[in-house]
Amino acid sequence: MSIRDDPFAILGVPREASPAEIKRAYRRLAMHWHPDRNPSAAAEAEFKRVHAAYELFLDPQRLAEWQQAQAAAGASDSPPPEEVLGDDLTQALTLTLEEAATGCRKEVDLVHGVRCVSCRASGRVEHRNSVPCRRCSGCGRTARHGGGTSVCTGCAGRGYLRETECPDCTGTGWREEPRTLSVTVPPGLVDGERLRLARQAPVIPGGKGGTGGKPGDLYLEIRLAAHPLFALRGRDLHCEVPVSIYRLLCGGCIEVPTLSGTTTLELSPDAAQRQEYRLPGLGFPHQRRQAAGDLVLQLQQIYPESIRPKDIELLERLEVRLASDLARRAPQLAAWEGQMRERRSAAGA
Numbered sequence: 001m002s003i004r005d006d007p008f009a010i011l012g013v014p015r016e017a018s019p020a021e022i023k024r025a026y027r028r029l030a031m032h033w034h035p036d037r038n039p040s041a042a043a044e045a046e047f048k049r050v051h052a053a054y055e056l057f058l059d060p061q062r063l064a065e066w067q068q069a070q071a072a073a074g075a076s077d078s079p080p081p082e083e084v085l086g087d088d089l090t091q092a093l094t095l096t097l098e099e100a101a102t103g104c105r106k107e108v109d110l111v112h113g114v115r116c117v118s119c120r121a122s123g124r125v126e127h128r129n130s131v132p133c134r135r136c137s138g139c140g141r142t143a144r145h146g147g148g149t150s151v152c153t154g155c156a157g158r159g160y161l162r163e164t165e166c167p168d169c170t171g172t173g174w175r176e177e178p179r180t181l182s183v184t185v186p187p188g189l190v191d192g193e194r195l196r197l198a199r200q201a202p203v204i205p206g207g208k209g210g211t212g213g214k215p216g217d218l219y220l221e222i223r224l225a226a227h228p229l230f231a232l233r234g235r236d237l238h239c240e241v242p243v244s245i246y247r248l249l250c251g252g253c254i255e256v257p258t259l260s261g262t263t264t265l266e267l268s269p270d271a272a273q274r275q276e277y278r279l280p281g282l283g284f285p286h287q288r289r290q291a292a293g294d295l296v297l298q299l300q301q302i303y304p305e306s307i308r309p310k311d312i313e314l315l316e317r318l319e320v321r322l323a324s325d326l327a328r329r330a331p332q333l334a335a336w337e338g339q340m341r342e343r344r345s346a347a348g349a
Contacts, residue, residue, distance in 0.1 A: 005049075005052075005053070007053035007054075007056045007057060007063075007066075010049060010050060010053040011025040011026055011029065011050065011053055011054065011057075012025055012029070013025045019057075021120075022054070022057050023054075024119075024120065024121070024122030024123075024124065024173075025121070025122070026050065026051075026053075026054040026057075027122060027123065027124065028121060028122055028123040028124075028172070028173035029046075029050045030047065030050055030051065030054075031123060031171060031172070032172060032173075033046040033047040033050055034047055035047060085214055085215075085216050086201055086203055086214065086215045086216040087201065087216045088201055088216040088217045088218070088219065089201040089202060089216065089217075089218050089219070090194070090219040090220075090221055091108070091110075091218065091219070091220055091221070092220075092221050092223050093106060093108065093183075093185070093195070093220040093221065093222055093223065094223045094224075094225055095185065095189070095222060095223070095224060095225065096224075096225050096227070097224060097225075097227045097230055097232065097237075097259060097284070098259055098260075099185065100185070100187070100188070100189050100190065100222065100224055100284075101187060101188070101259050101284055101285055102187050102259075102260075103184070103185055103186050103187035103188075104185050105182060105183065105184055105185070106182075106183050106185055107180050107181070107182055107183075108180065108181040108182075108183050108220065109178060109179075109180055110178070110179045110180070110181065110202045110218075111176050111177070111178060111179070111202055112176070112177050112178070112179040112202045112203060113174045113175070113176060113177075113202065113203040114174065114175055114176075114177050114203070115173065115174060115175075116166060116168055116169035116172075116173055116174060116175045118166055118167075118168040118169065119166035119168070119169065119173065121173040121174070122166070122173055123165060123166055123169060123171040123172055123173040124163050124164065124165065124166060124171070125163065125164060125165075125166045125167075126162060126163050127161075127162055127163070127164065130160035130161060130162050131160065131161055131162075131164060132159065132160055132161075133152060133154050133155035133158070133159055133160065133161055134154070134164075135152050135153070135154035135155070136152035136154060136155065136159060138159045138160060139152075139159055140152055140155065140157040140158060140159035141157065179202070181197070181200060181218075183195070183197065183220065186287065187285055187287070188284070188285045188286055188287035188288075189222045189287065190222065190224065190232070190235075190284070191222055191223060191224045191232075192221065192222065193221075193222050194219045194220065194221050194222070195219070195220040195222070196217055196218075196219055197217065197218040197219075197220065198217050199214055199215050199216070199217065200215065200217065200218040201215050201216040201217055201218040202215070202218075203215050229257050230257075230259070232284055234293060235283055235284045235285075235286060235292065235293030236283045236284070236293040236294045236295075236296050237259065237282070237283040237284055237293065237294075237295050237296065238296045238298065239256070239257060239295065239296070239297055239298070240297075240298045240300050241254070241256055241265075241297050241298065241299055241300065242300045242302045243267075243299050243300065243301065243302060244302050244304075245301050245302060245303050245304075247267070248267065248299070248301060251267045251268065251269050252266075252267055253265065253266055253267070254267060256295075256297055258282050258295060259282075259284070263279070263282070265277060265279070265297065274299070275298060275299050276296065276297065276298050276299070277296075277297045277299070278294045278295070278296050278297075279294060279295040279296075279297070280294050281294070282294065282295035283295050283296075
């Protein structure tokens with residue numbers, strides 16, 4: 001143990017903790033980090049670190065020397081031990097386009113590790129009377145795979161125990177409890193951006209934040225849900241708008257959607273040829289004081305599925321009127337009919 005390694009922080013106990021409290025904390029952490037029980041790559045190093053801290057408490061002389069050395073280091077203005085922070089956590093937060101554009105409040109559900117109150121985070125409970133060992137059912141021996149029996153490791157062959165694992169936390173000293181955070185989401189966040197909540201990450205049992213330190217940071221990564229009308233490209237909103245071919249020919253006003261409701265679009269006289277309209281400032285907002293993106297509308301020409309006789313009569317009249325001024329009003333059609341006349345003439349010659 002060096003001067004900077006604080007055994008109180010490592011075991012997660014206050015400086016006024018009693019020997020019994022220190023022992024319970026050590027047993028809980030040793031059980032959690034024991035390499036035979038914890039497959040984590042850091043388990044062996046953490047187990048040795050916890051064991052070294054507890055050995056310091058078992059030797060009053062060494063503990064006094066450590067305290068004197070720490071006091072001397074503090075008197076000489078040496079830097080204090082670094083604060084132990086828990087692990088950071090990143091969690092997805094799904095928003096609709098409307099929620100992301102205007103900002104909102106969202107409830108975030110988390111599972112938080114808390115110290116078990118039933119056993120005071122020791123992971124063990126003491127019984128007034130001895131109870132049979134669950135592993136060997138009180139006989140002190142367990143069967144071996146190759147035949148025969150061996151001394152029960154759960155009770156060291158005694159068969160009965162005065163102290164067993166806490167049933168409420170299964171011997172870990174920790175319990176998982178649900179926790180809900182109410183989060184204010186600022187407007188203008190897009191897919192992939194993160195919202196940082198300082199010291200709000202759930203405490204992991206046996207982790208850094210659970211041994212006397214502080215929780216890490218919680219990062220909420222924004223995920224934008226698919227929208228039935230809009231597609232977000234950069235800060236521009238793209239929307240396909242179905243429009244009757246008759247309305248495109250006649251021009252006039254149509255109603256189109258926006259993130260906040262609807263607005264009116266005035267179709268230009270050449271609406272049948274113009275397929276895209278761009279409305280500045282009606283797209284997705286920026287976080288900073290920049291102009292919002294554009295609302296880009298792609299017009300989709302819709303033809304009727306069936307035409308009644310009266311409709312055909314009206315269209316025939318329109319065709320006759322159009323033919324009288326075809327070169328000006330429909331130059332592509334006029335050019336096509338000219339080519340057909342030339343082919344007829346050539347064939348007749």
